[in-house]
Amino acid sequence: MDFNDTAEEAAYRAKARAWLDANAEPVDPNEPSGDPLAEREDDDMIRSAKAWQAKKFDAGWACITWPKEYGGQGGTTMQSVIFNQEQSKFKTPPPIYTIGHGMLGPTIMTHGTPEQKTKHLRTMARGEEIWCQLFSEPAAGSDLAGLRSTAVRDGNDWVLNGQKIWSTGAHFSKWGMIVVRTDPNAAKHAGLTYFILDMESKGIEIRPIKQINGGSGFNEVFYADVRVPDSNRVGAVGDGWRVALTTLMNERVAIGAGSATGGFRHLLKLARDAKRGGRPAIEDSAVRQKLAELWVTQQGLKYTGFRTLSALSQGKIPGPEGSIGKAVGAPMAQEMAALAVELQGPLGATRDAAATLHEGLWQGMWLATPGIRIAGGTDEILKNIIAERVLRLPPEVRLDKDMPFRDVPTGPPSK
Numbered sequence: 001m002d003f004n005d006t007a008e009e010a011a012y013r014a015k016a017r018a019w020l021d022a023n024a025e026p027v028d029p030n031e032p033s034g035d036p037l038a039e040r041e042d043d044d045m046i047r048s049a050k051a052w053q054a055k056k057f058d059a060g061w062a063c064i065t066w067p068k069e070y071g072g073q074g075g076t077t078m079q080s081v082i083f084n085q086e087q088s089k090f091k092t093p094p095p096i097y098t099i100g101h102g103m104l105g106p107t108i109m110t111h112g113t114p115e116q117k118t119k120h121l122r123t124m125a126r127g128e129e130i131w132c133q134l135f136s137e138p139a140a141g142s143d144l145a146g147l148r149s150t151a152v153r154d155g156n157d158w159v160l161n162g163q164k165i166w167s168t169g170a171h172f173s174k175w176g177m178i179v180v181r182t183d184p185n186a187a188k189h190a191g192l193t194y195f196i197l198d199m200e201s202k203g204i205e206i207r208p209i210k211q212i213n214g215g216s217g218f219n220e221v222f223y224a225d226v227r228v229p230d231s232n233r234v235g236a237v238g239d240g241w242r243v244a245l246t247t248l249m250n251e252r253v254a255i256g257a258g259s260a261t262g263g264f265r266h267l268l269k270l271a272r273d274a275k276r277g278g279r280p281a282i283e284d285s286a287v288r289q290k291l292a293e294l295w296v297t298q299q300g301l302k303y304t305g306f307r308t309l310s311a312l313s314q315g316k317i318p319g320p321e322g323s324i325g326k327a328v329g330a331p332m333a334q335e336m337a338a339l340a341v342e343l344q345g346p347l348g349a350t351r352d353a354a355a356t357l358h359e360g361l362w363q364g365m366w367l368a369t370p371g372i373r374i375a376g377g378t379d380e381i382l383k384n385i386i387a388e389r390v391l392r393l394p395p396e397v398r399l400d401k402d403m404p405f406r407d408v409p410t411g412p413p414s415k
């Protein structure tokens with residue numbers, strides 16, 4: 001493992017830093033960090049996110065790893081990591097492009113037709129159009145291949161019916177990428193097909209879901225006879241699972257890159273500012289012990305992350321051990337927020353910015369962290385991945401794998 005930048009990496013970092021210095025306002029390290037999980041989806045936020053993305057695109061800092069012909073920079077993963085590390089030191093709009101740039105763009109690059117690539121990738125890279133992922137359904141999340149929304153061929157079109165849920169950003173997206181069942185007689189993974197969907201199509205109804213943290217970042221989306229041209233199909237009919245796997249593999253990388261391990265410094269400051277028995281809470285030995293435990297976990301995560309970075313720097317592809325970052329990082333973020341809320345005593349129960357320490361940001365984070373333990377692979381699913389693919393333990397028993405989907409039991413046996 002090498003903790004230092006190579007000469008080229010250091011030069012690239014300096015160039016990125018100089019551009020960011022000239023174009024964005026640095027984060028004040030003494031200010032409480034913004035709630036990283038807050039859901040701000042008003043028009044102003046969308047406008048500022050689009051403007052920032054266009055600025056990066058025009059200056060050659062957007063979608064660094066994408067080929068130049070698709071609007072990227074033809075750069076390395078390490079260069080992308082370096083730019084993101086530097087960018088995180090500046091105040092920038094919330095990341096509304098993670099799904100498009102991190103997951104859906106790479107899927108179109110791998111499986112899309114030349115026309116789909118030409119039509120969509122450059123506008124996606126410049127951030128002119130926002131994209132959403134329409135995979136999960138009320139009865140298909142971890143077991144995604146159990147999805148029940150359908151598409152039936154009708155001439156040059158397909159007709160979609162069904163429901164998706166937890167669709168992040170669907171309410172401000174122009175495009176979505178959707179997996180539906182096109183053959184109920186095939187085995188569950190074999191009867192799926194993947195499409196690009198215009199979110200302004202007739203028959204789509206988007207209903208925002210109100211979340212416990214006050215945001216409405218994701219939605220229920222209903223489809224009633226929605227027509228999708230066959231030219232929007234990504235991959236072959238019945239090959240949707242393989243295409244979806246490309247999206248899901250990129251999701252792990254995109255989420256891993258975003259799972260910040262920062263915030264400990266702010267927690268330490270809060271422990272100094274909060275009082276216990278009239279004394280700074282940080283002087284309480286139980287508080288010190290908890291802080292020490294969290295710091296050790298965070299250091300473990302930091303150095304595990306460096307292992308991934310070293311692999312990337314040496315041109316290797318990180319393996320399924322990347323799941324460790326989220327499996328440990330998401331519960332740790334929740335514990336940090338829980339401690340910060342507890343240290344504020346009764347005020348921990350309010351989010352009033354004026355009354356609370358650090359403007360109620362930890363309360364917001366505490367309410368959002370359960371979702372982070374679910375999104376993009378729950379704790380249990382990540383542990384299954386580590387067990388099966390890293391530790392090589394026997395796989396889960398999957399009884400319905402080769403059964404025609406229409407025969408998979410969905411409820412109690414009929415009498």
Ligand SMILES: Cc1cc2nc3c(=O)[nH]c(=O)nc-3n(C[C@H](O)[C@H](O)[C@H](O)COP(=O)(O)OP(=O)(O)OC[C@H]3O[C@@H](n4cnc5c(N)ncnc54)[C@H](O)[C@@H]3O)c2cc1C
Pocket residue numbers: 132133134135136137138139140141142143165166167168169218371372374375376377378379380381384396
């Ligand atoms: C903030 C957020 C954003 C999201 N954004 C999107 C989005 O943009 N697009 C999209 O399509 N989806 C999105 N999702 C949905 C997300 O992918 C699913 O919630 C997730 O895959 C879990 O599926 P589920 O909710 O159906 O839970 P289930 O799969 O029903 O799981 C319920 C419980 O059972 C456990 N469990 C399930 N299977 C196993 C198993 N085999 N072994 C052990 N335990 C198991 C789970 O760990 C969990 O505790 C989002 C979710 C969240 C929270």
